[in-house]
Amino acid sequence: MDWNTFFIKELEQLKAYQPxxxxxxxxxxxxxxxxxKLSSNESPYPPFASAIAAMQGELEGLNQYPDGASTELxxxxxxxxxxxFNQVTVASGSNSLLMDLATSCLHxxxxxxxxxxxxVVYRMSAQLTGAEYRELPLRAxxxxxxxxxxxxxxxxxxxxxxxxxxxPTGGAITKPExxxxxxxxxxxxxxxxxxAYQEFATDPAALDAMDFFDDARPLVVLRTFSKMYAMAGARxxxxxxxxxxxxxxxxxxxxxxxxxxxxxGALAALGDGEELERRRADNARGxxxxxxxFARLGLKTYPSEANFVWVFLDDAQAVFDKLLTHGIIVRxxxxxxxxxxxxxxxxxxxxxxxxFEEMFA
Ligand SMILES: Cc1ncc(COP(=O)(O)O)c(C=O)c1O
Numbered sequence: 001m002d003w004n005t006f007f008i009k010e011l012e013q014l015k016a017y018q019p020x021x022x023x024x025x026x027x028x029x030x031x032x033x034x035x036x037k038l039s040s041n042e043s044p045y046p047p048f049a050s051a052i053a054a055m056q057g058e059l060e061g062l063n064q065y066p067d068g069a070s071t072e073l074x075x076x077x078x079x080x081x082x083x084x085f086n087q088v089t090v091a092s093g094s095n096s097l098l099m100d101l102a103t104s105c106l107h108x109x110x111x112x113x114x115x116x117x118x119x120v121v122y123r124m125s126a127q128l129t130g131a132e133y134r135e136l137p138l139r140a141x142x143x144x145x146x147x148x149x150x151x152x153x154x155x156x157x158x159x160x161x162x163x164x165x166x167x168p169t170g171g172a173i174t175k176p177e178x179x180x181x182x183x184x185x186x187x188x189x190x191x192x193x194x195x196a197y198q199e200f201a202t203d204p205a206a207l208d209a210m211d212f213f214d215d216a217r218p219l220v221v222l223r224t225f226s227k228m229y230a231m232a233g234a235r236x237x238x239x240x241x242x243x244x245x246x247x248x249x250x251x252x253x254x255x256x257x258x259x260x261x262x263x264x265g266a267l268a269a270l271g272d273g274e275e276l277e278r279r280r281a282d283n284a285r286g287x288x289x290x291x292x293x294f295a296r297l298g299l300k301t302y303p304s305e306a307n308f309v310w311v312f313l314d315d316a317q318a319v320f321d322k323l324l325t326h327g328i329i330v331r332x333x334x335x336x337x338x339x340x341x342x343x344x345x346x347x348x349x350x351x352x353x354x355x356f357e358e359m360f361a
Pocket of ligand 1: 095
């Protein structure tokens, strides 16, 4: 067998997604008892208690397939956002929705436009389909540059990806900026707004893309239960989109794509607004402590509406290595001149602050 020619040629430029270091690896290497995994923008807390109870209640039913249409969860999401049931899709993580959206409409000759650095799956989705990807610099504040995106769109542009708050910088697009952008966006372009970190935003000016959702616009809003809802291990994400987009994605997705435990957990978590508010406040407090610490030490950061903070460093690699010896795992963006540091729980934030103070005070 000649494996070099066996696979579709698009795979040649694709690289498998690289997850961060595992806790066990770091425990062994750094010989520390306590490890703070602040590298994948996960929640430092367990899932909501209501979600854990609901998930435990599903275990004995695992002999059966889940509801393949995720009916109850989609109904709850439709009610939450005031949209129709057929305008909601759920998937095993919003990652897979991004890939399914791309495969439903992209082919060689099309292009997609977004800013960089941002979430690597936008690039992967284009690479898989053979579409061209146009990566434009972010604004100086780490937010998507909407004017640059408008200028890069041409007749072959099929998708524009926006990430707000943006991973890895943290900045959010504002409502007025977005409204002006929507007015100028050509009609043939599908606008995919990835709001995986939306629930952490506290600035009243930050965009909530659902404010702009209506049936007339080719707008897709993606969100996830992986971050604020602390269910990254269960894999549930969702998309709100015009019904034809949902129908297209439905044809592509794996049958029974969201398992029954995840469906039950997500449904319960969605109904627990009080816990969400508590966690939003905890995150905002920890985020501010990190930002204050970096400001005290004279280190530049981007503004953040997310559950992580980007800090610029002359030698990001050395700081990354030093943090690891303290059991603190962050995401290394040394090539872009910085580190992305997740907001941990109180102990994780304190450990991060202490280590930076030792290094820079
Ligand atoms: C911007 C962004 N979008 C989407 C995702 C995917 O989330 P999930 O597939 O867990 O729903 C992530 C995860 O890190 C992300 O950072």
